[in-house]
Amino acid sequence: MADDESGLRSLSAASLIRLPAHGKDQSARLIIGADKGADALAAAARVAERLAEFQPVARLLSPLSTDVAVITLPGFGFxxxxxxxxxxxxxxxRATGVAMIEPEFAYAPNIDEETKPGAAIPEGAFAVPGCWVGEDPALDGDTAWAPAMIRAPQAWAFSKDGGRPAAGKGVIIAHLDTGLTDHPELxxxxxxxxxxxxxxxxxxxxxxxxSSGNPGHGTSTAxxxxxxxKGKVTGSAPAASLLPxxxxxxxxVVFASRIAEAIDHAVARGAHVITMSLGGLSSFSLERALARAVAADVIVLAxxxxxxxxxxxxxxxPNCIAIGGVNAKSEPWRGSCRGPEVDICAPAENVFRAKAEPGGSGGSSQGEGTSYAVALMAGATACWLAHHGRxxxxxxxxxxxxxxQELFRRAVRDTARQPADWDAMLFGAGILNMEALLRLDLDAMPTREGGAGVSSAPTGEGRVRNLLLSLAEEPSEALAAAQIHAVQTEIIAQVMLRRTGDAQRTASRRLTEAISAEGVAALSLSACSSDAPAAPSLKPLALSADTRADAMLRHLRKRLVAKVAGLEAAELENVPDDAPLPPFEDALAAFDPANVDAFIARFPKGEVACPxxxxxxxxxIWRQAKPAYGKLNSPGGISQASAGDKAALEAVVNFDGSSPSLLLRQSQVDIAHPLAGAWAESLFLANSGLLRDVAPAIGRIQRLDGGPAAFFGTGSLVAGAKKGDPPLVLTNFHVLQQILRSPGVQYRLSGSRMAIYGGPGLDFDGEIDSPVRVTHKIAAARxxxxxxxxxxxxxxxxLEIAPVDxxxxELPTPIQLSSDVALAGNTAAKLIVIGFPADPKSSSGVVDGVDWNWISSVLFGRRFGLKRAAPGLVRTAVSGLGADWHESVFAHDxxxxxxxxxxxxxxxxTGTRGMGLHFAGLTGQRNEAHAFGTIADALSGVGICIA
Structure with missing residues (x-):
């Protein structure tokens, strides 16, 4: 006991300093955590007892946070x-038996020596050379340029014209900042x-x-x-309610636990949006508060x-939407932080805002900082909630x-405006477009999901691992494998404070033990890199007006007519929109209860989990589809179809042979499969050529210890651009993003090449009868x-790959890609997609009491994550999807x-040459793919052969 007391005194002497009289707000704080249901205050009392000489004050963080307590040491700082x-x-x-004790630092970067106490300084409150731009006199005549850039007036008008609440009316925005002052602009x-x-x-x-560094900041952002x-400043949600x-x-000077307490207060007060124009270090108290807010359906921005x-x-x-900054030219603001966490950008340079200063006139001026970008985004969020209804x-x-929160994150990315040469690796999806955001149909958002058993959202640990990498001169597998959970807060503090030249470059004993000697050396001796490693930001395509469910139902109607009439799939375009539908019993004979036993008997062995x-x-399906079918056959019935009707008819399409997805065995499909339908002849020909030649080169991207239940997506081995070049694996940008967000994966970006450490592997077999066999791993991305x-x-x-041992x-023969744009320009042309479909957990969901996900799972034999071939048709040719679409995209079914x-x-x-790369889909309506011929230059630029 005496040794423990002596050790504590020695450590406290090295870690605690007495603050000057004006520094009381920076008093040292210890955050005490308890497991759910445990008494955090009792644990805090045990800790406080050991710190009696410092007159500690202990309390619960907030009424919502009974598992977190705060101990303050008045007059002492770390x-x-x-x-x-x-x-x-x-x-x-160790001395108290309290496992979770976290020291909390007030994040206070050094102010540049040229900035004198009390002098006016930019929004970020410290003058980093080369960061701040200064006012632009050319913008003085257009004080509302920022809301105009994000199309706020058009968004308000769209809501008003549609009879919806406009400009954020009825939405409560919690504004976590320095407080407010009376000001004419408010x-x-x-x-x-x-x-x-x-x-x-x-x-x-x-x-x-x-002396606070930035007086009036809260008034400016509000x-x-x-x-x-009414003055010079225009808010992005002038009808919203502000909760300061x-x-x-x-x-x-930002204490994470105080931010956590403020978040809890906002949730308790019924806020719908939380905006934070501030930043600092992390804490488990903050992590828990953010998670509580998101669980309470509050949208959180910072x-x-x-x-x-x-x-x-x-x-x-991960539970926060991160907003970066741009200028009036739609270029990234040079002071904006950047990296994998940024979701989207908004104006942050020379934004007109209220100016509140001691003895000031209550005027307005231009301001800089991502504080203004997130403020604009907060208003956009309120407008979105008001327009759609929370x-x-x-x-x-x-x-x-x-x-x-995640729906809004996807929506705002979905509708972002991306300027030419935009760096999505550093600045997210693009620039906020409020009008497009409000126009996006919530029920018509395409998805770009990966496989199964891996999170589609970034993990906190994954982000911290890459902060750790930013401290290392050279990344290593040792760092990728480090057990960092217990030392995440220290890693964050090391990175943040080093970036302002404000911390010694030594690690604690626990951090030293958490990583290898090699990792410690890198951490202790290297300087921080000037730019954090970056990862892409998830961004689905916007939808054009003709992609709604009605179009899907009209297409389905044609398919049913063609099927009963014995027409080839490619003859759909010849079927009139008003062609009479065949009787229900003929069109859906496979689902007739009288035919069920015969239908099941035709399934190949191993594909029937439970008859x-x-x-x-x-x-x-039979019961639900009958009334839905009747609506297809009645005038105006399509527009009256309910969500349940659409879900039932979607199931019909998937399982009546119109759009099969068939398992591969030795690179062949069973053409006698009951779901092969009218595709049997085409699949017979594919078996003898295309499937045999290309299927072996298509792999499942998975963790090294993963498999059908835990994978990221599909990757295909393709030929290098030059003779003798090693083959590469082609996949989607958003699949790479999911990989980078996976725990244990680290990466370092250099130009257009990203080295990857601790990354996943590929199983090129992946068939129903094949054991899991990962032969290669991902080493880098181009x-x-x-x-x-x-x-x-x-x-x-x-992706560059390397053997796992x-x-x-031996690698399979690489696939050749075709530069012939005409392949994707022929509507109704037959095609086939080979990949690894995952369990459709986000398909139609539960509608009117029917679990359509369960139905899909059953009829797929619960065999997901295995190599399948899915035939279909080109629905819309390249460049035919409207002005909002990339000219390379075609649609298929x-x-x-x-x-x-x-x-x-x-x-x-067309033989064995690939015509396009699948990347997204809208359930029951259509899928999207890039035609290789239209993106040939981009792919050739990273070493892929386009013949």
Whole structure:
């Protein structure tokens, strides 16, 4: 005991410093965590007892956070000797038996020596050379340029013209900042009573203290959200209600636990949106508060940060939408933080905002910083919720198996405007487009999902691993395998504080033990890289007006007519829209209960998991499809079809032989399969040529220990551009993104090439009767010019691979890609997609009490993640999808499902050359693919042969 006490005293002496009288707001804080259901306050009391000489004050974080307590040491602050501080926390943990004790730093970067105390400084509050731009006199005549750039006026008009609540009316935005002051630019705005967590009262008044670093910051950002445009400032949601919470005295002195407390307060007060124009370090208290907010259907936004390059917290947390910045020319603002966490950008340079200063006139001026970008985004979020209705948006999210936060993240990416030469690796999907965001139909959003058993959202640990990589001079497999869970906070602190030249380069004992000697050496001796490694940002394509479910039903109607009439699939275009439908019993004979036993008997061995389940599934389709079929056959009936009708008819298409997805065995399909339908003859010909030649080169991208239940997508071995070049694996850009977000994967970007460490492998067998056999792993990625996931981007990437061991396994023959654009320009041309469809968990979901996901799973024999071939037709030729679409895209109707991302599309009549790359789909309506002929230059630029 005496030794423990002596050790604590020694460590406390090295880690705690007495603060000057004016530094009380920076008092040291220890965050105490408890497992769910445990008493965090009791644990905090044990810790406080050991710190009695510092007169500690212990309390619960908030009424919503009973598993987190905070101990404050008034008048004492932590030194910047990170090793000593974290060793002190670990010693406290050993002495008290409290496992989770986290020291919390106020993130306070050094102010440039040219910036004197009390001087006016930019929004980020510290003058980093080369970061700030300064005011632009050319913009003085257009004070509303920022809301105009994001098409805010058009968004308001669209809502108003449609009879919807406009400009954010009825939506509550919690504004976590330095508080507010009276200002003419806020006159007429709806300001709710708030909370001051600094002074502990209900008056979130900004004292405009010149020593705070950025007085009036909260007033400035609030004006960008809710200003009524009566002065010079126009907010992006002037009809929204603002709930101010003063939780920081300066944007550069940020306690994560206080932000967490503010988030909890916002949730408890019924906020719909939380906006945070601030940034600093992370804490498990902040992580938990963000997760609680998202679970409560609150949309959480934060500024990516300024000048330090790496995205700061809370924006870097997976449960937060991170907003970067651009200028009036649609170029990235040079001070914007960048990297894998950035979802989208909005104006951040020379944005007009209210100016509140001590003794100021209450005027306005240009401001810089991602604080203004996230403020504009907060208004856009309020407009989106008001337009659609929050309850309806939540219902749409639930139907897709998403949180409201994730639905909005996808929607805002889906509709971003991407300028030419936009770097999606660093700045997300593009620039906010409020009008397009509101016009996007929540029920008509395409998906670009990967496989199964891997998260589609970034993980906190994955992001921290890449921060660790940014500290290393050379990445290594040792760093990729490090057990970092217990030391994540220290890694974040090391990175953030080093980037401002504000910390010693030593690691605590626990961090030292967590990684290998090689990793410690890299961490201890290297300087931070100037740019954090970056990953792409998920971005589905926008939809044109003719992609709604009605178009799907009209197409289905034609297929049913053609099927009963014995027409070839390619003859669909000759079927009139008003051709009479055959009797229901003829069109859906396979689902007739009288025929079920014969139908099941035709399935190949091993594809029937449970005959009784198949009978039940077919019976449900029969009952549900009958009334839906009647609507197809009545005037105006298509427009009256319910969600349940559409789900039933979608199931008909998947399982009546119109759009089969058939398992491969030794690169062949069973043409006698009951789902082969009218495709049997075409598949017979494919067996003897195309499938035999190309299927072996198509692999499942999976973790090294993964398989059909845990994989990322599909990758195809393709020929190199020059003779003698090694083959590459072609897949989607968004599949790479999912790989980079996977725990344990690290990467380093250099130009258009990204080295990958701890990455997944490929199983080129992947058939129903094949054992899992991973022979190669992904070593690097090559990024084609223009790659990304917006309507103007190419969703493709080339992967370099290496053997997983020294056995030098033989690779299959690479696939040749065709530059003939005409292959994808012939509507109704037959095609086939070969890939690894995953369990359709986000298909039609549960509709009117029917679980259509279960039905799909049963009729696929619960055999997912295995190599399949899916024939179909070109639905819309290249360049025929409307102005919102990339000129390389064509639409097809093959049954792909999630996991087929990255699959090559082959023409059934054109031999073994690939015609396109599948990348997205809209359930029951259509799938999208890039025609190789139109993106040949981009692919050739990364070493892929286009013949």
């Amino acid at each position: 030194s910047h000797d990170l090793a000593a501080v974290f060793d002190f926390a670990e010693a406290l943990s 006159a007429g705005a709806t300001l709710l009573s708030g909370l001051d967590l600094i002074d502990g009262d209900a008056m979130p008044q900004d004292p405009l203290d010149p 004006s960008v959200i809710v200003s009524q445009a 919470v003063r939780c920081i005295s300066s944007v550069i 500024a990516a940060g300024n000048c330090v390059k790496v995205v700061v917290y809370p924006a870097a947390d 309850a309806r948006a939540i219902a749409a999210a639930r139907s897709k198996g998403l949180s409201l 009784d389940d198949i009978k039940r599934a077919l019976g449900i 990024l084609p010019k223009g790659c990304g996931q917006t309507a103007g981007a190419i969703d493709a990437v080339a 020294r056995s030098k396994p 093959a049954s792909t499902l999630g996991g087929s991302s990255g699959s090559i599309v082959f023409g059934l009549a």
